[in-house]
Amino acid sequence: MRDTFDAFLLVDAQVDFFPGGALPVPHGDAILPAVNAVLGVCRKEDIPVIASADWHPANHASFVTAGGPWPPHCVRGTAGASLHPDLELPPVFTMVHGATRVDADAYSAFDGTGLAKILRARSIRRLLAGGLALDYCVKASCLDAVSSGFEVALLLPATRAIEVTPGDGGRALAELEAHGVTLIEEVPR
Numbered sequence: 804m805r806d807t808f809d810a811f812l813l814v815d816a817q818v819d820f821f822p823g824g825a826l827p828v829p830h831g832d833a834i835l836p837a838v839n840a841v842l843g844v845c846r847k848e849d850i851p852v853i854a855s856a857d858w859h860p861a862n863h864a865s866f867v868t869a870g871g872p873w874p875p876h877c878v879r880g881t882a883g884a885s886l887h888p889d890l891e892l893p894p895v896f897t898m899v900h901g902a903t904r905v906d907a908d909a910y911s912a913f914d915g916t917g918l919a920k921i922l923r924a925r926s927i928r929r930l931l932a933g934g935l936a937l938d939y940c941v942k943a944s945c946l947d948a949v950s951s952g953f954e955v956a957l958l959l960p961a962t963r964a965i966e967v968t969p970g971d972g973g974r975a976l977a978e979l980e981a982h983g984v985t986l987i988e989e990v991p992r
């Protein structure tokens with residue numbers, strides 16, 4: 804096994820968060836080369852991949868149509884909620900689906916998904932993370948991972964921020980670093 808990370812956590816790399824989607828992250832598609840580089844390492848070295856998905860019911864509380872902050876996005880089972888078609892995923896990987904309750908939003912891949920238990924059951928301690936969006940689900944997932952006792956490295960070229968407020972991306976990185984997340988520029992080798 805690779806001596807730097809035990810699994811790759813790919814956060815919400817769904818069609819709706821890429822340019823052209825319902826809630827696009829600016830330059831979100833710029834993550835694809837780095838994400839696919841990690842996925843290539845995972846396929847070659849048989850490292851587990853866990854992909855999370857934002858998976859909302861149609862009338863979700865986070866949608867503007869229900870008084871929330873976001874345009875409707877990632878409605879469970881729709882094309883926009885599917886993983887980006889250019890992801891070079893291994894033939895077998897684990898998916899967790901979050902924010903599935905109609906009345907509550909959830910940004911972390913650990914929130915209500917059983918992910919910590921899934922990882923512990925597989926003796927996974929060190930996560931490499933990437934995905935969308937840096938200032939929401941990636942940040943929340945990395946912080947939860949750390950507070951659940953996992954080591955986390957975030958691959959910077961594999962994530963981008965929405966930046967509802969300019970500067971949110973940089974603030975997210977500072978917060979992550981302050982909580983012990985290692986920020987890395989290159990795929991570990």
Ligand code: VGL
Nearest residue numbers: 815857935936939940941
């Ligand atoms: C996300 C906003 C709303 C995310 C999900 O995946 O970062 N952001 N829902």
Ligand code: ZN
Nearest residue numbers: 857865877902
């Ligand atoms: Zn959402």
